Amino acid sequence: MKRILVVLIVLFPLVAKAQKIATTFKDAVENKGLSIEKLDGDYQSALHDDSTKAAFKGQEKEFYDAYISLLRDLGTHLKENNFKWGKKTRCFNRIYINKDGGIDYFLFNFKPEEVSSEKEMEFRQHLESFIQTYKFPLSNKVNFAQCSPVTYLDE
Known part of the structure; x- marks a missing residue:
């Protein structure tokens, strides 16, 4: 029994960290216990007005293309799962991606x-x-984040 408890204590942080969250900003703060300020501190801005603070300094075009690819792949996923917006739908996204390209939030x-x-x-x-299961097409030495307004529509 002690061994099982030790294994659970050792593995729990790994399992907890592996959780991936998709939610509204409001739900993230009020129900998931997330702090946007903490997330923004843990994930470097992918692109930034001050290029010295950008995770993809010098790779802006490659990052932009990869980000557009992510949004297109999401659209394909929605279509393949018979999701329909029914009209042009505006949204604001903030995506937190780990250095290996996995989406954490x-x-x-x-x-x-x-x-x-x-x-x-x-x-x-x-x-x-x-x-x-989605992997962002680019990886980095640091965790990074990107935000943007998006207009979703059915094809």
């Missing part, structure tokens, strides 16, 4: 009344599924 925010709560929940479920 994908936070999003729709404008008020942009989507129904049911549509948001369905999107969140598909997004959670997507980030479990």
